[in-house]
Amino acid sequence: MAFFGYCICNKDHVGQYMHFFHRLMLFSFLLTSTQLLAEKRVFNIYHDSDYTNHGQSAKAMKIGFMTALSQQQLKFDNIEFNFIEKDHRGNSNRSLMHMKQFLADPNALFMLGGLHSPPYIKYKNFINQNDILLLVPWAAGGPITRYDAGKNWVYRLSVDDTKAGYRIVRYAQQQRKCQRPQMLLEKTPWGESNYATMSKALESNAENSVTWFRWNTKINQAKIMLRDIANKQADCILFVGNAIEGRQFIEAMANLPVSQRMPIISHWGITGGDFFNNVHQYLESDVDLNFIQSCFSLRDDNKSAFTKKAIADAKALFPDTFVDEKTLPAPAGFIHAYDLANVFLTAFESTPLDKDIKITRAALHQQLESINTPVTGLIKTYHKPFSAWSNDLQDAHEALDLDDLCMAKYMPDGGINVFKN
Numbered sequence: 001m002a003f004f005g006y007c008i009c010n011k012d013h014v015g016q017y018m019h020f021f022h023r024l025m026l027f028s029f030l031l032t033s034t035q036l037l038a039e040k041r042v043f044n045i046y047h048d049s050d051y052t053n054h055g056q057s058a059k060a061m062k063i064g065f066m067t068a069l070s071q072q073q074l075k076f077d078n079i080e081f082n083f084i085e086k087d088h089r090g091n092s093n094r095s096l097m098h099m100k101q102f103l104a105d106p107n108a109l110f111m112l113g114g115l116h117s118p119p120y121i122k123y124k125n126f127i128n129q130n131d132i133l134l135l136v137p138w139a140a141g142g143p144i145t146r147y148d149a150g151k152n153w154v155y156r157l158s159v160d161d162t163k164a165g166y167r168i169v170r171y172a173q174q175q176r177k178c179q180r181p182q183m184l185l186e187k188t189p190w191g192e193s194n195y196a197t198m199s200k201a202l203e204s205n206a207e208n209s210v211t212w213f214r215w216n217t218k219i220n221q222a223k224i225m226l227r228d229i230a231n232k233q234a235d236c237i238l239f240v241g242n243a244i245e246g247r248q249f250i251e252a253m254a255n256l257p258v259s260q261r262m263p264i265i266s267h268w269g270i271t272g273g274d275f276f277n278n279v280h281q282y283l284e285s286d287v288d289l290n291f292i293q294s295c296f297s298l299r300d301d302n303k304s305a306f307t308k309k310a311i312a313d314a315k316a317l318f319p320d321t322f323v324d325e326k327t328l329p330a331p332a333g334f335i336h337a338y339d340l341a342n343v344f345l346t347a348f349e350s351t352p353l354d355k356d357i358k359i360t361r362a363a364l365h366q367q368l369e370s371i372n373t374p375v376t377g378l379i380k381t382y383h384k385p386f387s388a389w390s391n392d393l394q395d396a397h398e399a400l401d402l403d404d405l406c407m408a409k410y411m412p413d414g415g416i417n418v419f420k421n
Contacts (some may be wrong), residue, residue: 057272060333068341095119117141117190137336157399165197182234222252243273254282339377
């Protein structure tokens with residue numbers, strides 16, 4: 001008030017004061033703009049995973065995602081991504097607790113989820129109704145990415161059980177010549193989603209072709225189940241379970257007489273924990289095991305320059321855990337998380353940032369469905385990996401398809417050899 005009063009009363013100095021005022025305003029604007037440009041934005045990425053019981057998969061996902069982030073950090077000078085480990089220990093209620101922590105965090109950008117499917121199936125409504133952006137590099141349950149009651153917030157670059165069952169059954173029947181396959185499935189939403197797919201693929205009376213087991217099945221229970229399956233004259237087993245229970249069934253199979261042993265054709269859940277170190281002696285005694293993977297192998301001798309750089313950067317960033325790519329535990333976790341990070345970063349480049357994290361999340365959601373530039377990954381080059389989901393586009397939030405799924409086996413050194421289709 002004094003300033004303007006003075007200017008009005010002293011007309012001879014009005015021009016000088018107005019010039020000074022304009023310069024002051026311009027300086028203030030430039031100072032504010034510089035401060036805004038220099039202000040670092042912090043975004044938290046919550047990794048909801050089983051670090052306790054299936055730590056190999058959790059660590060592999062972390063390495064893959066953080067390697068891709070580090071490669072592109074120069075594009076985001078004033079952006080800091082914090083990777084926060086949230087160990088749900090295979091407990092869906094702990095996963096829900098992490099979701100609530102995420103919602104209370106004003107810097108939480110998205111959740112990275114895996115390896116278990118049950119938390120995301122059980123709390124699918126909670127996830128989507130609360131706009132929790134969930135990116136999935138390891139969790140295969142079919143229902144995870146299908147939501148028809150509103151906006152779908154879950155995106156997956158991983159094995160999808162609406163397709164995996166067909167690949168497993170096709171391999172069993174065509175390559176292994178199985179005439180009487182028996183499903184051996186864990187009694188969880190993940191196992192049940194595989195039951196639905198495999199039953200269709202088998203085109204048979206599935207009720208007589210399935211044996212259910214629970215988490216923490218022990219060796220004696222596993223032996224009884226396998227003897228029952230052998231008595232049904234089954235000639236191979238289609239297995240869906242994780243590393244802990246998988247170990248019990250592999251040991252139980254090794255204890256059967258050779259005449260009663262059957263090939264085990266498995267989902268990839270067994271590869272997520274310390275499975276190989278616990279069963280290699282049984283595999284060496286001719287227990288026959290194959291399992292599904294995505295169609296890319298870190299063991300490939302003909303690596304592209306892109307792959308070589310990803311491996312070299314991972315080794316530099318995690319020298320104690322990423323020692324040899326050919327024997328990396330749970331390699332699918334690294335591969336999928338690396339590719340998913342590159343998809344995310346492509347979307348993030350075009351995402352307008354708002355002080356309100358909810359608005360920023362919604363903008364990122366929109367950009368994930370609007371990627372039109374090719375995204376180079378390890379598995380493939382992704383052309384429009386995601387689109388808007390609807391009942392007519394059931395795979396809109398699936399970055400991989402049936403042609404990206406292959407079968408594999410363990411090598412004597414513990415590495416995984418993928419069979420190209």
